[in-house]
Amino acid sequence: MSKGNRIKHTFRLPPDLSRQLADYAGRKRVSQASVVEAAIASFLSPDGSERTEAAFSRRLDRITRQLQKLDYHVEVGNEAFALYLRTWLAATPPPSSEPSAALRAGVEKRFENFVEALARHMERETHLADDLTRVDKLGEDQG
Template identity: 25%
Template sequence: MQTSKIRHQFYLPDDLSRALDELASKPGSSKTAILTDALRAWFDRKASNEIDERFGPRLDRQQRIAQRSEAMLGAIAEMLDLFVAHQLTLTAHQPPFDTETGQLGRQRYQQFIDQVARRLASNRGVPRLIAAIENNDDRKDIA
């Protein structure tokens, strides 16, 4: 009689052999069925590691992209914070535009860029901006 199964012979430690005998003694179960299920489960777990290996680098790359985007968003938020403060306090009463004012504008722009770079390097910018937003939210709750 032709069968679709292949016979295997192997040795089990005494404790595993006793556990297998105990499970196989229950009605409707056999050693072959138990070992088949156990091997399938083990191979399926191995396949999950393959998924991690295949998609892990992609997920790592996406995480790095998200971190760069977050850093860029932090830089933009810091620049906006500094620019608004600059516009509202330092340049409220500027003289009419001429050559001297153009040079002053370029000098102020360079100071602006230097200040943004210093604040980003010290990593103070975003937490300060978030704290200001949270304080405004707290004031709205009081009103």
């Protein structure tokens, strides 16, 4: 803040705010007038609020893109599971009224195999959503 031409202003502050101003200026070892001047300049500066608004806007845009991507992946997962379930229901006969111990053991083993296969698939770098994106791009290139 320049020490050149200055206009004197007189204003009143509530006692609490006046004490805070005095404490702050004392801790920083600056005059109370310079603290007030800096605060007013900062408050009236359009750059600060515009920068803050731009930063929030960028963050919101990034979060929106992430949510859209998440929504897409959830939709792909739901559709893949529905397709699998329809196929499974069509190919699997209904269970008998009293499943035997051997049948239950077979079911448990098949489920363990399914979980292991799913874990292996999830460890791969490419997933179903990536495959679908690649197929979509191929269709756009040909169309």
